Amino acid sequence: AQSVTQPDIHITVSEGASLELRCNYSYGATPYLFWYVQSPGQGLQLLLKYFSGDTLVQGIKGFEAEFKRSQSSFNLRKPSVHWSDAAEYFCAVGRLGGYNKLIFGAGTRLAVHP
Amino acid sequence: DAGVTQSPTHLIKTRGQQVTLRCSPKSGHDTVSWYQQALGQGPQFIFQYYEEEERQRGNFPDRFSGHQFPNYSSELNVNALLLGDSALYLCASTWGEAEAFFGQGTRLTVV
Structure with a gap:
């Protein structure tokens, strides 16, 4: 079955601290992996994506993620968190092109303490 | 570019x-997908x-159910x-093999 697991429902970090959000996936074909961010009452904004090639991908707002095929993981990281990073983060897996539906995890809510 | 726009915002x-x-x-996109996001959950694909x-x-x-019009707009x-x-x-x-762009969503409350 295709699925995405985000083990951490809530994470709280201090401003300036490093961050890692975990994501594990189950997908039959070669996965295309995504991280989206959602501020309260808003839609989803794409942070970064992995299709192929270098397993460390850079995204917007200083985020990066590393694809580890052996662990079926795609963890999101940021070296220094800003208060404006407080939001909900969703990992998703899917395909591109036709029939490109996305399967999302349940999300991780990030709180940032000053 | 207005991006993906949805209406209404709440109902x-x-x-x-x-x-x-x-x-x-x-603009330029020809494929539309709809997702439902219940409170505290991730989005789930509808169609x-x-x-x-x-x-x-x-x-x-x-x-x-849904519909797509010749100008690519869609209804759910x-x-x-x-x-x-x-x-x-x-x-x-x-469009094609590009990644999906999301709108701001419509918040539906059923009472």
Whole structure:
């Protein structure tokens, strides 16, 4: 079955601290992996994506993620968190092109303490 | 570029009523997908439209139906509303093998 697991429902970090959000996936074909961010009452904004090639991908707002095929993981990281990073983060897996539906995890809510 | 636009932003309906949500895709995009995001959950795929046809469907009952117009805009219709249909409904558009862009969503409350 295709699925995405985000083990951490809530994470709280201090401003300036490093961050890692975990994501594990189950997908039959070669996965295309995504991280989206959602501020309260808003839609989803794409942070970064992995299709192929270098397993460390850079995204917007200083985020990066590393694809580890052996662990079926795609963890999101940021070296220094800003208060404006407080939001909900969703990992998703899917395909591109036709029939490109996305399967999302349940999300991780990030709180940032000053 | 206006991006993906959805209307209305919020609405309240009564159980048993019908509702129509609207989506205009990002300029140049020809494929529209709809997702339901219940409170505290990740988005779940409802269906996808391409060339005015439903191309793929998730695990949603027939009460959920849609349409795509020649200008690629789309509607999501939900009949016989249930309390459990209360959610944020997200529209996403894409073209070819590009990634999906999401709208701000429509918050539906069923009372």
